[in-house]
Amino acid sequence: MVQRKRIMGALVTASVIMTLVAGCGAKTTETTAASTAPQATKAAEAAKAGDGKITVGFSQIGAESGWRGAETQSIQDTAKADPTIDLKFSDAQQKQENQIKAIRSFIAQKVDVIAMAPVVETGWEAVLKEAKDAKIPVILVDRGIDKKNEDLYTSFIGSDFIVEGQNAAKAMAQHLGDKGNIVELEGTVGASAATDRKKGFDDEMKNHPNIKIVKSQSGDFNRATGKQVMEAILKSPEGKDIQGVYAHNDDMALGAIQAIEEAGKKPGTDVKIVSIDGIKEAFEAVKAGKLNTVVECNPLLGPQLFQAAKDLKAGKQVPKWIKSNEDVFTGQKAIDALPNRKY
Ligand code: GZL
Numbered sequence: 001m002v003q004r005k006r007i008m009g010a011l012v013t014a015s016v017i018m019t020l021v022a023g024c025g026a027k028t029t030e031t032t033a034a035s036t037a038p039q040a041t042k043a044a045e046a047a048k049a050g051d052g053k054i055t056v057g058f059s060q061i062g063a064e065s066g067w068r069g070a071e072t073q074s075i076q077d078t079a080k081a082d083p084t085i086d087l088k089f090s091d092a093q094q095k096q097e098n099q100i101k102a103i104r105s106f107i108a109q110k111v112d113v114i115a116m117a118p119v120v121e122t123g124w125e126a127v128l129k130e131a132k133d134a135k136i137p138v139i140l141v142d143r144g145i146d147k148k149n150e151d152l153y154t155s156f157i158g159s160d161f162i163v164e165g166q167n168a169a170k171a172m173a174q175h176l177g178d179k180g181n182i183v184e185l186e187g188t189v190g191a192s193a194a195t196d197r198k199k200g201f202d203d204e205m206k207n208h209p210n211i212k213i214v215k216s217q218s219g220d221f222n223r224a225t226g227k228q229v230m231e232a233i234l235k236s237p238e239g240k241d242i243q244g245v246y247a248h249n250d251d252m253a254l255g256a257i258q259a260i261e262e263a264g265k266k267p268g269t270d271v272k273i274v275s276i277d278g279i280k281e282a283f284e285a286v287k288a289g290k291l292n293t294v295v296e297c298n299p300l301l302g303p304q305l306f307q308a309a310k311d312l313k314a315g316k317q318v319p320k321w322i323k324s325n326e327d328v329f330t331g332q333k334a335i336d337a338l339p340n341r342k343y
Contacts, residue, residue: 052084053083053084053085053086054084054085054086054112054113054306054309054310054313055086055088055109055111055112055113056079056085056086056087056088056111056112056113056114056115056305056306056309057088057090057102057103057105057106057109057111057113057114057115058075058087058088058089058090058115058116058141058305059090059092059099059102059103059106059114059115059116059117060072060075060089060090060091060092060116060117061092061094061099061117061118061119061143062091062092062093062094062119063091064094064188064220064221064222064251065221065222065223065249065250065251065277065279066250066251066277066279066280066281066343067249067250067251067277067278067279067297067299067343068221068299069343070279070299070300070342070343071117071141071142071299071300071301071302072089072091073343074299074300074301074302074303074343075087075089075141075301075302075305076089076302077302078302078303078305078306079302079306082306084310085306088106088109088111090102090105092119094119094188095119096118096119096120096123099116099118099119100123100124100127102116103116103127103128103130103131104127104130106131106136107130107131107134107136110134110136111136112136112309112312112313113136113137113138113139113309113312113313114131114136114137114138114139115138115139115140115141115305115309116138116139116140116141117140117141117142117143118140118143118144118145118192119143119188119190119191120188120189120190120191121143121144121145121146121190121191121192121195122145122146122190124145124146124149124152125149125152128145128149128152128153129152131152132152137153137154137312138152138153138154139153139154139155139156139157139305139308139309139312139318140153140155140156140157140158141156141157141158141301141305142157142158142159142193142299142301143158143191143192143193144156144158144192145192150320154312154318154320155308155318155319155320155321155322156320156321156322157301157304157305157308157322157324158301158322158323158324159193159297159298159323159324159326160196160323161192161193161195161196161197161200161297162196162197162199162200162203163200164196164197164200164276164295164297164326165196165197165198165199165200165201165202165203165204165276166200166201166203166204167200167295167328168197168200168201168246168274168275168276168293168295169200169201169202169203169204169205169208169246170204171274171292171293171295171328171330172211172244172246172272172274172293173204173205173207173208173211175244175272175274175292175293176211176243176244176272178208178210178211179210179211180210180211180212180243180244181211181212181214181238181241181242181243181244182211182212182213182214182242182243182244182245182246183213183214183215183216183217183230183233183238183239183242183244183245183246183256184198184201184213184215184216184217184245184246184247184248185217185218185219185226185229185230185245185246185247185248185252185253185256186198186216186217186218186219186248187218187219187220187221187248187249187252188218188220188221189218189220191221193221193248193249193297194218194221194248197248197276198216198248201246211244214238214242215233215236215238215239217229217233219247219248219252219255219256221248221249221251221252222251222252222255223251223252223254223255224255225252225255226247226251226252226253226254226255226256227255227256227258227259228255228259229252229256230245230255230256230259230260231259231262231263234259234260234263242271243270243271243272244271244272244273244274245260245267245271245272245273245274246274246275247273247274247275247276248275248276249275249276249277249297250275250276250277250278250279250281250282250294251277251279252275253273253274253275253282253285253291254281254282254285254291256273257273257285257290257291261290267290267291268285268288268289268290268291268292269289272292273285273290273291273292273293274291274292274293274295275291275293275294275295276294276295276296276297277294277295277296277297277299278294278295278296278297278298278326278329278341278343279341279343280338280341280343282294283329283334283335283337283338283341284338286329286330286331286334286335286338287334287335287338292330292331293328293329293330293334294328294329294330294334295326295328295329296326296327296328296329297324297326298324298325298326299343300342300343301324304322308322
């Protein structure tokens with residue numbers, strides 16, 4: 001009898017505990033349910049606040065490289081996927097005067113935010129002053145302008161090109177065993193990406209006195225031009241004894257690879273190649289043993305651009321420099337990364 005009472009007592013206790021636990025669980029559920037309430041309220045507040053469309057005018061440089069195409073795709077896809085974004089997109093065909101015209105048109109259309117990838121660093125003062133007078137904030141994307149005009153734009157979204165140049169130089173020194181003659185294929189003359197990649201590379205090369213830059217010339221960030229420039233250098237006296245090529249972007253490196261092969265040499269072996277951007281074709285060239293190191297420069301800036309534009313429209317603070325995170329890919333690391341490359 002006593003035994004039965006004990007068992008009954010235990011069963012009653014257990015059922016009380018079970019109820020309490022279930023009750024906590026319910027409380028957790030309620031809490032969880034409650035925690036979605038603030039989100040729901042936030043959405044309701046946003047709707048009340050008239051979070052309508054935002055109109056962004058974007059002046060794109062052109063379509064000079066695979067990287068540029070990937071950036072355009074990212075910006076257009078981001079806008080297409082978000083019904084609150086009205087994107088006015090203009091392609092300048094690499095001409096600054098077309099960018100200036102496009103910016104003036106965006107001002108006339110009273111867009112909420114003007115964004116641009118400035119083809120070169122200089123010549124923007126007048127038109128950006130007009131944007132400032134019209135109280136339209138300007139966001140620079142992937143390239144910068146003269147430091148003296150920093151007050152004429154709100155934010156720069158892009159990479160640290162000096163670091164990219166330094167990383168390229170460190171990789172080149174490793175591939176060359178710290179000695180040899182190299183050619184530098186520069187990007188568009190006057191473009192911040194070219195100026196700073198050259199500065200970073202040349203600064204780091206001061207630590208490698210047995211590596212000589214025997215020729216440095218612009219290939220305008222373009223594959224065909226990069227190939228032509230490399231062909232001419234290979235035929236020149238300086239081109240007789242070259243151990244490496246540093247290209248400010250993959251497209252010029254891929255052009256140079258063609259020129260080196262047509263000259264009967266093995267790119268990646270006889271001539272080490274280091275380039276910047278990280279387009280898929282460059283990773284494929286590493287896999288084929290024709291390119292040695294790719295320094296990544298992220299073109300997928302659409303999401304960051306429109307988030308910054310929306311924050312500006314909502315009156316929020318936006319950092320002066322929204323820096324891209326990037327990596328350096330050599331050999332097997334590049335080969336392993338290839339299947340996941342997005343551009
Ligand atoms: C870098 C960008 C450069 C790329 C090139 O942010 O401005 O311009 O490296 C492109 O491929 O032409």
